Amino acid sequence: MTAIFNFESLLLVILLVICTCTYARATAPGLVDRNREGFLGVFFKCARIGERLSPYVALACIIMGFRILLA
Numbered sequence: 189m190t191a192i193f194n195f196e197s198l199l200l201v202i203l204l205v206i207c208t209c210t211y212a213r214a215t216a217p218g219l220v221d222r223n224r225e226g227f228l229g230v231f232f233k234c235a236r237i238g239e240r241l242s243p244y245v246a247l248a249c250i251i252m253g254f255r256i257l258l259a
Contacts, residue, residue, distance in 0.1 A: 196255070199248075199252065200252055200256075203245065203248055203249055203252060205231075205234050206234045206235075206237055206238045206245055207238060207245065207249065209231045209232075209234040209235040209238060210234070210235050210237075210238025210239055210242075210245075212231075212235070213232075213235040213238075213239070220232050220235050
């Protein structure tokens, strides 16, 4: 089943995209910052979400990790 049809997998993919974009922006800010608009602007917005809501994103990653380990 693809991640589109399984809600838990969709949440996992969204969390991974947010964490990856935040890490990429911390490592190479020019890579993410130059694409603020258009289709690639989604990655800039995910990086901003990861920066501003980092405690909640971290908590969601921990919960999802335990959920995967216990399932």
